[in-house]
Each structure stands twice: as structure tokens, then as C-alpha cells.
Amino acid sequence: MTDTPTAVMAPTLSMRGMCKRFGHIQALDHADFEVRAGEVMALVGENGAGKSTLVKILAGLYRPDAGEVLLDGEPFDLGGVLKAEHARIAVVQQELSLVPTLTIAENVFLGSSRGRTWRSPHRLAAEAASYLERVGLGGLDPLRSIERLSVAERQLIEVARLVARDARILIFDEPTAALSEAETDGVKRVVRKLRDEGGSIIYVTHRLDEVFDLADRVTVFRDGRSQPPTAVSDLDVDELIHRMLGSRLEAMYPAHGTTRGEVVLSLEDLRGPGLAAPVGLEVRRGEIVGLAGQVGSGASALLQVVSGTVTSFGGRVRVDGKAVPPFNISAAIRMGIGYASSDRKKDGLFLGRKVSENLTAPSLHLVSRTGWVMRSRERSMGERIAALFKIDPGRLRSIAGTLSGGNQQKVAVGKWLGPEPAVLLVDEPTRGVDVGARAEIYGNLRDLAEQGMAVVFASSDVQEILGLADTIVTFFRGEMVSIRRRQDTNTATIMREITHPTHGEVGP
Numbered sequence: 001m002t003d004t005p006t007a008v009m010a011p012t013l014s015m016r017g018m019c020k021r022f023g024h025i026q027a028l029d030h031a032d033f034e035v036r037a038g039e040v041m042a043l044v045g046e047n048g049a050g051k052s053t054l055v056k057i058l059a060g061l062y063r064p065d066a067g068e069v070l071l072d073g074e075p076f077d078l079g080g081v082l083k084a085e086h087a088r089i090a091v092v093q094q095e096l097s098l099v100p101t102l103t104i105a106e107n108v109f110l111g112s113s114r115g116r117t118w119r120s121p122h123r124l125a126a127e128a129a130s131y132l133e134r135v136g137l138g139g140l141d142p143l144r145s146i147e148r149l150s151v152a153e154r155q156l157i158e159v160a161r162l163v164a165r166d167a168r169i170l171i172f173d174e175p176t177a178a179l180s181e182a183e184t185d186g187v188k189r190v191v192r193k194l195r196d197e198g199g200s201i202i203y204v205t206h207r208l209d210e211v212f213d214l215a216d217r218v219t220v221f222r223d224g225r226s227q228p229p230t231a232v233s234d235l236d237v238d239e240l241i242h243r244m245l246g247s248r249l250e251a252m253y254p255a256h257g258t259t260r261g262e263v264v265l266s267l268e269d270l271r272g273p274g275l276a277a278p279v280g281l282e283v284r285r286g287e288i289v290g291l292a293g294q295v296g297s298g299a300s301a302l303l304q305v306v307s308g309t310v311t312s313f314g315g316r317v318r319v320d321g322k323a324v325p326p327f328n329i330s331a332a333i334r335m336g337i338g339y340a341s342s343d344r345k346k347d348g349l350f351l352g353r354k355v356s357e358n359l360t361a362p363s364l365h366l367v368s369r370t371g372w373v374m375r376s377r378e379r380s381m382g383e384r385i386a387a388l389f390k391i392d393p394g395r396l397r398s399i400a401g402t403l404s405g406g407n408q409q410k411v412a413v414g415k416w417l418g419p420e421p422a423v424l425l426v427d428e429p430t431r432g433v434d435v436g437a438r439a440e441i442y443g444n445l446r447d448l449a450e451q452g453m454a455v456v457f458a459s460s461d462v463q464e465i466l467g468l469a470d471t472i473v474t475f476f477r478g479e480m481v482s483i484r485r486r487q488d489t490n491t492a493t494i495m496r497e498i499t500h501p502t503h504g505e506v507g508p
């Protein structure tokens with residue numbers, strides 16, 4: 001390659017007229033895309049816009065119906081994962097793809113030629129350690145199995161795995177959706193370094209602040225169609241949202257609640273894994289409580305204990321005054337607790353089953369009789385929830401795993417409406433969800449509270465906490481720091497309390 005400016009500016013990868021159809025859905029409709037060496041190209045768009053489909057074509061997982069791919073200006077046939085690896089294209093998929101039975105080190109080299117030639121486990125571990133270091137997981141023993149790791153840690157191992165590929169086209173599909181601020185910084189550092197080393201980075205995200213922080217240019221997808229790439233310096237957030245949605249977004253957050261009924265959920269000296277100190281909390285009907293904290297703060301851990309997903313070490317959970325037996329998910333559901341977990345893949349959804357089956361899964365006792373599912377009841381419940389959560393009713397019979405990430409999230413939260421719980425616990429309600437769907441989910445949760453439900457959600461997004469919660473509980477390193485009404489706190493206070501509260505601040 002010569003050093004003329006045009007050669008420098010020529011894209012490493014360019015895709016023209018890409019089409020991909022799934023049944024009646026045109027996921028990509030003559031989309032164009034390109035990325036240059038030494039740049040971060042952000043790829044944004046609403047849920048279902050076709051971003052992951054493009055990524056999977058690049059990874060060799062899907063074959064496009066039409067379109068032309070040029071690599072360094074030469075036509076290139078992207079057929080199969082080996083072709084992609086040969087072209088030095090590497091991807092962090094939106095869905096985690098690690099193998100739970102393998103060690104961390106084996107996962108880091110999973111599918112790469114280095115993993116295929118035999119090396120002693122210790123040699124492999126030593127090599128893996130340097131990649132773990134680069135993504136800020138230097139403290140992890142590479143010989144451990146990945147089974148007990150958090151979603152965030154597993155996500156970072158995916159990034160380490162990509163770094164280990166020695167690729168030149170590096171694709172990140174929502175790498176930070178499950179991460180806290182601090183962990184996100186780790187990913188951003190890696191991305192910048194890879195870019196500075198001359199890599200061509202494709203970065204898919206719903207966090208628009210990341211676009212401005214990280215990307216050089218941005219491509220917007222809407223309904224499978226692309227808009228021409230734009231330098232980030234020529235855009236502001238409003239303009240970007242406008243391009244994504246095609247119209248200005250009305251207020252993101254619904255009005256706050258005014259009515260608070262009697263106490264429905266009470267936690268007394270509750271202890272459990274991930275909680276460094278006992279927690280006491282009361283939640284009233286009609287109230288939305290936001291548990292603010294970074295990954296590992298105890299906010300999600302508390303929801304797991306209350307839902308019976310993990311065992312408590314002591315204390316009590318009461319719904320309407322009645323004690324809920326610990327570590328018993330079905331008892332918790334029967335007594336009126338619904339829990340939407342943050343790990344859709346592990347315990348959120350049956351990805352291989354139909355959307356309608358997923359929507360009624362927590363309500364089997366309501367839609368079945370003597371062990372038989374009554375399809376008409378299943379259908380009407382599914383339709384009711386779909387209408388509430390604006391899930392396309394035409395997709396009720398689709399397999400859940402084929403929905404876009406954001407629509408999966410709506411199903412994962414919406415399915416809890418079937419049993420009409422008194423208390424709805426939601427962990428990271430908008431993880432991986434675009435701005436449009438976000439606003440819908442916030443509106444839905446507020447509607448549920450208005451109807452008398454008590455909603456408790458955990459989030460690491462301070463704007464989301466302030467925008468949605470009536471009562472805000474902050475967590476830091478397994479301990480509750482404060483309980484405040486929303487009007488008695490602000491962004492700076494919450495940020496301080498969830499990152500480094502001063503000593504003595506712990507306790508309401």
C-alpha cells in the first residue's frame with residue numbers, strides 16, 4: 001500500500017448492498033457499511049435494526065442473501081467461520097459464548113489455532129494471564145473454571161479472547177451492556193489500544209455516551225437500512241437519537257408516582273451471598289424502589305436472595321406480612337414475588353422455546369389444568385402481556401432466541417405479569433435495550449406501580465435510577481449505604497455513595 005492520503009483513508013472493510021431475510025423479516029435491506037484501519041466505527045440503531053445480523057455475517061455465521069464484501073479493496077467471500085478467522089476478523093458476540101466446563105485459560109483460546117495445538121495447561125495459563133491482565137482481570141486464576149464467574153467477568157473474558165486472536169478487524173457487539181462504569185472503562189481502554197495499534201474496530205452499543213467517548217465515526221441502522229457514516233465530531237446526542245428513531249423522542253421517563261399504599265414487601269435483617277451486612281427495607285404498593293450500585297455492590301445480590309434464587313443466611317422476607325420460605329423460587333412466585341434476572345441467557349429465557357411459552361412460563365399453574373397446558377389460555381395471556389409490553393403479537397409464535405436482544409429483554413420482564421405478582425423485582429431492566437424500548441419499559445414499570453404493584457429494580461445506571469425510582473437505596477461493596485426519597489438526593493450524591501462513600505455514611 002502506498003502512503004498517499006487516499007490509500008490511508010481507504011476502508012479496510014467495505015460492505016455494499018447487504019441483504020438478509022429471516023422468514024418474513026428483512027433484517028438487512030441493502031445496507032452499506034465500512035471501517036478503516038485505526039478507527040473505531042460505532043454501529044448504532046434501535047433493537048432489531050440489523051446490527052447483530054451484520055456482525056454475524058462478518059463472523060461467517062450467516063450467509064448474506066445479497067451484497068458485496070471488499071477486503072482491502074478486493075472482493076472477498078465471507079463463507080464460514082474459518083474464512084473469517086483467516087481474514088483476521090474476530091468478534092465478541094452479543095450473547096456470551098464461553099464454555100462453562102472449560103477453564104478460564106481454555107476459554108481465552110477457545111476456537112483459536114493456539115487452543116488447538118497442544119500446550120500444557122500451565123503454559124496455556126501463563127499465556128492467558130497476559131490477556132486477562134490487559135482487560136483488567138489480572139487477579140483471576142486462569143486455571144479456574146468459568147462457572148462461578150459473574151456475567152461481567154465472563155464478558156471481559158470474551159474481550160480477552162478477542163484480544164488473543166491477533167485480529168485486525170475487531171468487532172464488539174454490545175460488550176459493555178452488562179458492565180459497571182469501572183469495568184466499562186477497562187473495555188474502553190482495550191478498544192483504544194487496539195485502535196492505536198492500527199486495528200479496525202466495529203463497536204455496537206446502545207450507550208450513546210460511549211459513541212461520543214470512543215468512536216471516530218458512527219453508522220446508524222434503521223429497519224435494516226443504513227445511513228452514511230458520519231464523523232462523531234459532526235454530531236450531538238439529539239441528532240444521533242433523531243437519526244436512530246426517525247423522530248424526536250418524547251420524555252424518556254414517566255412522571256413519578258404520588259400514591260404509596262401499605263407496606264407489601266418487608267426485609268428484616270436479611271443476609272445472603274454477596275451481602276456484607278444485613279439489609280432491612282420496606283416497600284409499599286405503588287412504589288418503585290431503585291437499588292443503585294455497581295456490579296458486585298450487593299444490589300443484584302439482594303434481589304437474588306429475595307427471589308429465592310440463592311439461599312439466605314438469615315433474616316426474613318415478608319410479603320403482606322407472611323414470611324416467605326428462603327431459597328424456594330416456586331414458593332416466592334406463589335406468594336407474589338416475580339423476579340426478572342439480569343442474565344437472560346442463564347435464567348431469564350428459554351431461548352429455544354416460543355415467545356408465547358416464555359411469556360406464560362411463570363404462570364403455568366394458571367394456564368394448565370391437570371398437567372396440560374391450555375393453549376387458548378396460553379395464547380390470551382401471551383397476547384395480553386404482548387399488548388402491555390408492546391411486543392409484536394405476530395412474533396408470539398417465533399422462537400425467543402431469534403428476537404433481537406432488546407425484544408428478548410421485554411419478554412424476560414413482561415412474562416412476570418402473568419401471575420400478577422404483588423412485588424416485581426427487576427435486575428437491570430434495560431440492559432442492552434435501545435432508547436426507544438427503554439422508554440417503553442420505564443412506562444410499563446410505572447403503569448404496573450400505578451396499578452398497585454411494588455417494583456424493586458437494581459441498576460448501575462444513575463440516570464435510570466433517578467429517572468424511574470421514587471425511593472433510592474445505594475449499595476457499595478455488599479453494604480447498603482443510604483435510603484432516600486428521590487427528591488432528597490441527586491446524581492452527585494448517588495455517584496459518590498456507589499463509588500466511594502466516606503466512612504460512617506453506611507446506614508440509612
Ligand SMILES: Nc1ncnc2c1ncn2[C@@H]1O[C@H](COP(=O)(O)OP(=O)(O)OP(=O)(O)O)[C@@H](O)[C@H]1O
Binds near residue numbers: 022402404406432
Ligand atoms: N436467526 C434468526 N431467525 C429469525 N429472525 C432473526 C434471526 N436473527 C435475527 N432475526 C431478526 O432480524 C432482525 C434484526 O435482528 P438483529 O439481531 O440483527 O438486531 P439488532 O440490531 O442486533 O438488535 P439489538 O439491539 O436488540 O441487539 C430482528 O427482527 C430479529 O428478530
Ligand SMILES: [Mg+2]
Binds near residue numbers: 051052173404
Ligand atoms: Mg444485537
